[in-house]
Amino acid sequence: MSKELMDALEAVEKEHNISKDTLLDAIENSLIQACRNNYGKADNIHVEMNRETGDFAIHADLEVVDEVEDPALQVTLAEAKLIDPKAQVGDIVHKPIDSKKFGRIATTNAKNVILQKIREEERKALYRDWCCKERDMVTGVVQRYANHNYYIDLGKIDAVLPESEQVKGEVFQPTERIKLYVVEVKDTNRGPRISVSRSHPELVKRLFESEVAEVKAGIVEIVAIAREAGSRTKIAVKSNDPNVDPVGACVGMNGDRVNAVVHELRGEKIDIINWDDNAAFLIENALSPAKVILVMADEDEKEAQVIVPDFQLSLAIGKEGQNARLAAKLTGYRIDIKSETEARESGLLDQLEQGYEDGFEGYSDEPLYDEDGEAVPEDGEDLFTDDAQGGSGDDLG
Incomplete structure (x- = not known):
């Protein structure tokens, strides 16, 4: 016995x-x-x-x-x-x-x-x-959909994906495998209660960690994320190795890495920009793919004045203000965007240029534009370099 x-x-x-x-x-x-x-x-x-x-x-x-x-x-x-x-x-x-x-x-x-x-x-x-998986990404199997909630099988335990943590427009079928972000793990009398999310910004970070070896190893660091789930995400990255391009590492060969993340997020657009400790350069990068004439950033008030070419104004603001809104979330600055014509008529451009000359944090390229809207710098060099655009002016999603 x-x-x-x-x-x-x-x-x-x-x-x-x-x-x-x-x-x-x-x-x-x-x-x-x-x-x-x-x-x-x-x-x-x-x-x-x-x-x-x-x-x-x-x-x-x-x-x-x-x-x-x-x-x-x-x-x-x-x-x-x-x-x-x-x-x-x-x-x-x-x-x-x-x-x-x-x-x-x-x-x-x-x-x-x-x-x-x-x-x-x-x-x-x-x-x-x-408890060690809190704030991490897990894979679950969809069991059923009821009362606007998805019930997910995580192996030895189940979780509920509530409507508030779902991405608008995403629809899952039973037995479908999906990635989830573990927001919180609570110990209750009936066992652990797992709170999961598909809309959390950190889910994007975890997806890049799973796809990009440099991010997982800490060579490339995702410094900031701004997300409007289901529509668009902006991430700012920097490299801890001077020989590694952070944006290129996240994009991958022929966009393979970023496309894998986009596929998991059901087509959500992703912009990847270079992080910069200089707030003005960071704001310019964050407004990508729009090109910028001048940025004046006030670190104390966390406000920034941005002037863009007339033909770039709508691109800088984005559809329903999304591009500007995400740039503000990403940088932590309240961004006021004006066209070049509007800034010159109000005298703002002259004031900002004077402030730049007096040593405020900002920069000014003062470009001229030809009839096609292309920048023509006075010194004959390229005005907008890859660094100035954050290396990812195009929509990578």
């Missing part, structure tokens, strides 16, 4: 990720509980168990007295002599208890103690496994 017990414990240990010692402790406690149910008390009950073989013995510590008042705690001298021939009044004898004689109720309660302990330990083990 002992071997069968140990084999069963090993099987439970592997299946439920619960240590064998914990299960043996549960068995000891269940035996004590059975004694309490059978005899009414268990304070003087002791269980000795061999952790290697599974053999166990139960005994009760009884005081030897002349007249028994409490059979659960006391024993007469004559009965004590049967246990220990050397026993005397006042001694404590150890009376063996046969667990096979326990009643049905005591046995059932002992079984329930073991099962309850297994459930508790399984819940704790699940929480230990999942």
Whole structure:
């Protein structure tokens, strides 16, 4: 029987990720509980168990007295002599208890103690496994859609993708595998509760980590993300290795890497720009693919004045203001965009150029434009370099 017990414990240990010692402790406690149910008390009950073989013995510590008042705690001298021939009044004898004689109720309660302990330990083990996955990405299988929520199978545990964390327009079919961002893991009486999201900006970061080896290794760092889930995302990247182009690493050969992320996000557009510690250059990059004439950034007020060519104004602002809105989220600056004509008529361009000459953080290229709207710098050099555009002026999504 002992071997069968140990084999069963090993099987439970592997299946439920619960240590064998914990299960043996549960068995000891269940035996004590059975004694309490059978005899009414268990304070003087002791269980000795061999952790290697599974053999166990139960005994009760009884005081030897002349007249028994409490059979659960006391024993007469004559009965004590049967246990220990050397026993005397006042001694404590150890009376063996046969667990096979326990009643049905005591046995059932002992079984329930073991099962309850297994459930508790399984819940704790699940929480230990999942608490380290908080703020990480996991893969789940869609089970069903009900009441505007998706129910997701994550393996040993299920999660609910609520409507508030879904991306508008995304539709999943049962058995479909999807990537999810684990927002929070809570320990509850019914087991871990996993909060997942498809709209969280960090999901994009985790997807790039899975696709771009340089990001996962820390060579390329995603410094900031601004996302309007289902429509467009802007990410700012920098390289910790001067020999690695951060934008090129994220785009991949023929756009393979960024396209893999776009595919997982069901076609969401992604702009990748170079991060710059200079706020003005960062704002110019963030407004990509629009070209910029001048940026004046106020670090204290977190505000920026931006002037763009007339024909670039709508591109800089974007459809329904999306490009400017994402650039503001990405940089943390309130961005005011004006066309070159509007800025000159209001005198703003002259003021900003003077501020730039006085040493404020900003820059001015002062380009001229030909009839086709192309920039023609006075010095004859290219006005908008790859660095100035963040290396990703095109829509990579």
